[in-house]
């Protein structure tokens with residue numbers, strides 16, 4: 001009986017560490033810290049995931065330049081290698097961070113594959129930029145980590161960056177004006193958007209991202225909210 005209870009306890013602890021703990025830490029602890037930071041600095045942080053995209057990223061860079069805004073681009077290693085020149089442009093004007101190499105879901109692949117994907121993503125950025133930093137701030141793909149990948153990132157002292165507001169720009173059914181109203185009501189946020197190339201059917205998502213970015217920057221400027229601070 002005691003062995004059975006022990007086995008159940010170990011199983012529950014393992015599941016808790018691997019699945020529950022990272023989700024809890026990201027959603028509640030890491031998100032609250034980001035919100036506190038945005039409020040304290042009276043700042044709005046724009047973040048773009050899954051790129052670089054061939055066209056959208058360059059349009060966003062132009063827009064950011066017009067407003068003297070700062071954004072963080074969480075790039076995948078695959079896309080960084082596919083668009084090296086664009087990655088170098090981001091690096092020159094904005095902030096480059098990592099979103100893994102293949103955009104894997106860390107709860108759907110083996111833990112060693114998730115860790116290796118993080119390392120591969122960092123190496124790809126270094127290779128394209130000609131740097132040897134080894135470690136870049138990391139945003140979990142699909143907003144998910146497993147216990148082992150989270151501990152690995154901690155050991156590497158890599159900032160793990162979630163978001164406080166999802167713009168919904170990657171969804172098939174785009175949100176209506178509610179998202180902008182939310183930003184107007186509480187503008188100090190870390191906003192999640194996407195700069196990857198959508199298939200032709202999703203061209204409206206691209207327009208949505210560009211238009212929303214411009215509206216956010218306009219509003220922040222009018223409301224005296226800072227948009228030119230580095231997130232790290």
Ligand SMILES: [Zn+2]
Nearest residue numbers: 049050141142
């Ligand atoms: Zn992503």
